[in-house]
Amino acid sequence: MTDAAAGDEAAGSVAGTATADGTDTQGDASAAADASDAADASNAVTAPVEPVDLEDASPLGDTYHRGPVILRGQMIPKDNTTANLLKPDADTDWLHMDPWRVLRIQSEFVDGFGALAELGPAVAIFGSARTPRTDPVYKAARRMGSQIAKRNIAVITGGGPGVMEAANRGAALAGGKSVGLGIELPHEQGLNQWVNLGMSFRYFFVRKTMFVKYASGVIVCPGGFGTLDEMFELLTLVQTHKVANMPVVLYGEEYWQGLFDWLNGPVSDHGMISAIDPHLVTLTDDPDEAVKLVTKGL
Numbered sequence: 001m002t003d004a005a006a007g008d009e010a011a012g013s014v015a016g017t018a019t020a021d022g023t024d025t026q027g028d029a030s031a032a033a034d035a036s037d038a039a040d041a042s043n044a045v046t047a048p049v050e051p052v053d054l055e056d057a058s059p060l061g062d063t064y065h066r067g068p069v070i071l072r073g074q075m076i077p078k079d080n081t082t083a084n085l086l087k088p089d090a091d092t093d094w095l096h097m098d099p100w101r102v103l104r105i106q107s108e109f110v111d112g113f114g115a116l117a118e119l120g121p122a123v124a125i126f127g128s129a130r131t132p133r134t135d136p137v138y139k140a141a142r143r144m145g146s147q148i149a150k151r152n153i154a155v156i157t158g159g160g161p162g163v164m165e166a167a168n169r170g171a172a173l174a175g176g177k178s179v180g181l182g183i184e185l186p187h188e189q190g191l192n193q194w195v196n197l198g199m200s201f202r203y204f205f206v207r208k209t210m211f212v213k214y215a216s217g218v219i220v221c222p223g224g225f226g227t228l229d230e231m232f233e234l235l236t237l238v239q240t241h242k243v244a245n246m247p248v249v250l251y252g253e254e255y256w257q258g259l260f261d262w263l264n265g266p267v268s269d270h271g272m273i274s275a276i277d278p279h280l281v282t283l284t285d286d287p288d289e290a291v292k293l294v295t296k297g298l
């Protein structure tokens with residue numbers, strides 16, 4: 001006999017039901033009597049017993065409810081959710097399963113929104129994690145970070161090395177808000193030392209949401225897959241009107257020209273994109289012009 005059945009017997013029901021909690025109720029035919037019994041337990045002793053319609057009883061025995069799902073016979077679990085909750089875990093596999101992961105993702109969104117809600121106007125600077133400090137692009141990114149901060153606009157980067165460090169460095173040394181939204185990567189050192197408001201994310205997609213939600217313009221410096229991913233995500237969201245139109249400035253004409261020739265050439269000729277709005281994406285070699293363009297509406 002299952003726990004559920006044992007509970008039903010105690011309740012004096014022929015075809016009782018058991019909840020996922022392991023608390024038992026009587027069968028459907030006596031549901032109304034159940035409700036009034038619950039309202040006044042003392043009446044339950046003296047109230048006349050309602051006749052149970054045996055026709056309604058399942059030949060499979062008790063019904064076990066788990067939310068909208070019902071289980072009968074051999075499908076009824078031997079334990080119940082409350083017992084599972086209270087049971088000490090020898091096996092921790094559940095920690096790595098999707099339902100639990102959903103809560104971690106949710107908490108990352110909550111932390112991110114909480115950290116950035118009062119940031120104010122901001123511009124994101126994307127670019128390679130590998131740019132050496134001696135590279136002219138590093139110098140340019142540092143200048144752009146500084147110029148943006150001097151306009152009282154926060155600078156948001158991926159918080160890593162290379163272009164990210166340069167932009168954060170410029171912003172922090174200019175006395176501005178220098179935001180680093182880092183990503184947890186094995187063997188990586190974490191946020192660069194020039195970040196004064198930082199958070200490390202486990203999930204790339206949560207972190208990308210933060211860039212898009214809190215930046216009102218973006219400067220894209222030369223970079224690889226990470227930079228391209230961030231730029232194309234933004235362009236896709238703008239194109240599909242999921243986010244408001246915002247200036248996207250590509251720093252480094254020679255570096256980017258080939259990609260945009262290809263987009264405006266074969267990709268457009270095959271009808272895969274409509275012509276790129278020249279107001280949306282601008283290429284420049286001048287860090288000051290990049291800053292002017294990206295901060296125009298702020």
Ligand SMILES: C/C(=C\CNc1ncnc2c1ncn2[C@@H]1O[C@H](COP(=O)(O)O)[C@@H](O)[C@H]1O)CO
Binds near residue numbers: 164226230
């Ligand atoms: C691979 C190296 C460092 C990785 N560390 C990163 N930290 C934070 N953000 C990163 C990192 N790597 C990539 N990103 C993000 O992508 C963009 C740069 O990627 P790319 O492939 O180098 O173009 C950047 O905007 C970040 O948001 C080397 O030490």
